[in-house]
Amino acid sequence: MILARTASTSDPVFTGLIIIVIIGLSVLLLWSIIREMKKRKKEREQPKKTPGLMSLSHLTESLNEFVRVYHLSKKATIFVFSFANANELAESFGRRTEMILKDKVLQNVIKILPRNAVLAEYRNESDSYALLLRGDFPEDKLLSFANYLVSVIETPVAVPNLEIEISYSAYLGIVYYPTHAISVTDLLNKADVALYMNQKSPNTKYTVYSSSFAVTEEENLVYYNQIKAAIKNKEFELYYQPICECKTQNIVGFEALIRWKHPELGILNPAKFLSVLENSGDINWIGKWSMHVICAYYNEQRALFKEHNVFFSVNLSVKQLLNENLVNDFAAILNQYHVPTDAICFEIEEYALYERYPVIQTTIRELGEKGFKLAIDHFGLDSNNIKKLESQEPYMIKLVAKDTLEAQDSFVGSRVFEILIDTCKKRNIKISSLMVENQDDIKKLEESGFDYQQGYFIAEPMSAKDNAEFFSASFRLKEDESKKKEE
Structure with missing residues (x-):
């Protein structure tokens, strides 16, 4: 009786195990069939190797x-x-x-x-x-x-x-x-x-x-071959350096700077590989990739960035400006992320090339018409460049702090600088300094009429995470200082 009862109670368990095994085998078989179908589909989609x-x-x-x-x-x-x-x-x-x-x-x-x-x-x-x-x-x-x-x-x-x-x-x-x-x-x-x-x-x-x-070209070639793999392996990253208002020291924007997280050499700055990207044509890919990264970052911190109306500054090379699809490509990316065009400021250094290349003139004009901010990087302090501002009217010009302060020590240099300040104020063009080195520079630049400033003394380029934390902390500090003054 005991044996019979044991057998009868174990039958459902045994049956259940059989069902589980059958289901498991069926799932495994189905998975194998699906995998084989996907494999064959992929093989069909791949073009056959070129004969010869x-x-x-x-x-x-x-x-x-x-x-x-x-x-x-x-x-x-x-x-x-x-x-x-x-x-x-x-x-x-x-x-x-x-x-x-x-x-x-x-x-x-x-x-x-x-x-x-x-x-x-x-x-x-x-x-x-x-x-x-x-x-x-x-x-x-x-x-x-x-x-x-x-x-x-x-x-x-x-x-x-x-x-x-x-x-x-x-x-x-x-x-x-x-x-x-x-x-x-x-x-x-x-x-x-x-x-x-x-x-x-x-x-x-x-x-x-x-x-x-030259030997340096062979070194660049090594980078060239590695860059193709770096793009595939997502080794590039954007760092952000704050741009501050001179009077308040509030952060008004960030310059986006590319870095290469090299698997052997560590973090490389663009001086090591940017010319290689230019020569290989990958600079256009980098430009679009940067826009995607910046827009995603903007949306991630949208409440913070939009509240303080910050912009992101991005360098454009001559080769990029010669790309007739550049304006539409960038506009489409911003539209995809619902980021306003005035949140992006494009920096252009080769100012003298505007007149030589009609394509560049057209590209710059169309960028402005789309609502993008435009800046002239490393602006040369001479009267010819100042005259060109009357027709170009960028949002901002950027000058090297040390060179500008030294130029003001001479009579001619100080006079040219006065004309520049007067022209920019009349046309509402922001003047920003580069490479600020010490507290004395900050004070002199503000007294000279500069609007913005950036440099390692103010803040080094940072990763997206560190930059967001730095930005939040800087405004919390400002708020705390304001409360103390009120008290």
């Missing part, structure tokens, strides 16, 4: 074999090229479409190659390709081929499902074996340098490696 395009390992094996067999007795040439505007096209049409377009271009390149040529994927992070030509070709023939290669790469191709054509812009570096190097590693490194130098000369179709290229 080899891997980098195949290229290096071919080079090593060539060097081993012929060792200095025969010549070879490596052409390394990259697509300058690949990221912009990917943003416009989607990564898959951009890859299809690139495949069309590579197929066109393959059609013009000599019989023994090897075309291979080169640096995935920099979206570049390498072409190996083996043979004792005269240099004029090689350079003629380089021109032809660039023209083929830049030939317009049709966008799928759209009745339009687009064209890539190409960078091309060239290196010769054994003229420039006799080892495969050195040869490829120097090909990288040649490509990088060509990116610094956008009006030049190709660049042949030269031993005259």
Whole structure:
């Protein structure tokens, strides 16, 4: 009886266990099916590898074999090229479409190659390709081929499902074996340098490696290759330096300054890598990324920032100003986050270039029409620049504190400064000082007629979190001081 009762009471438990096992196996099977379906879908969406395009390992094996067999007795040439505007096209049409377009271009390149040529994927992070030509070709023939290669790469191709054509812009570096190097590693490194130098000369179709290229350029090249990975790994960060009102010392804005959280070298300031971003074209990506980061930060602290009507100051380079899509791109980002355009102040340093480039004049005018604030960074204290203020009328001009104070020690300098102050007051242009070094500077700048000031003496650039805490604390301190005075 006891045994029978035990068996009968255990039956539901056993049945329940069986049901749980069946459900578990069913879920596992369903999960496996879904994963396999996603995998196959992803494979279908990926464009097939370009026929005739080899891997980098195949290229290096071919080079090593060539060097081993012929060792200095025969010549070879490596052409390394990259697509300058690949990221912009990917943003416009989607990564898959951009890859299809690139495949069309590579197929066109393959059609013009000599019989023994090897075309291979080169640096995935920099979206570049390498072409190996083996043979004792005269240099004029090689350079003629380089021109032809660039023209083929830049030939317009049709966008799928759209009745339009687009064209890539190409960078091309060239290196010769054994003229420039006799080892495969050195040869490829120097090909990288040649490509990088060509990116610094956008009006030049190709660049042949030269031993005259400075060591610093090779250092920049290291940063260039690392920057592509840094973008992917989200290693860039914005720091913020407060801009204060001279009379009250209240914070009126922040200058956004990019920093690179390098995995080996720590926090790098822009002096180390900004020129590399300029030359690679990634400066346009950085500009849009910065807008997204600032807008997200503004919304995160919206109540605090909006209450005190602060603005964020961002530097624009000449290369960015030459981008005809810049105004619409920035306006769209601010609209996405519902951030007012007057919360952003764009700083422009190359003031003299306004007259040389109509595109820059148009961009600056359109930024103003959209409601963005404009500032002239490192304003030169001379009468010609002051006259230009009458037509440009920026929101703010920024001068180096030390240079301005020293200029006032001379009769001519003090007179020019008086004219500047008078012009700015009449036109309601704010005057801000840079690089304030001590308390004496703060007092003199206020007495001279400056409106704003910033510098390491006032506050160093800070992370977003530290900046918000510093901002809140500064106003709490002001409120406490006001209460004490009232008491």
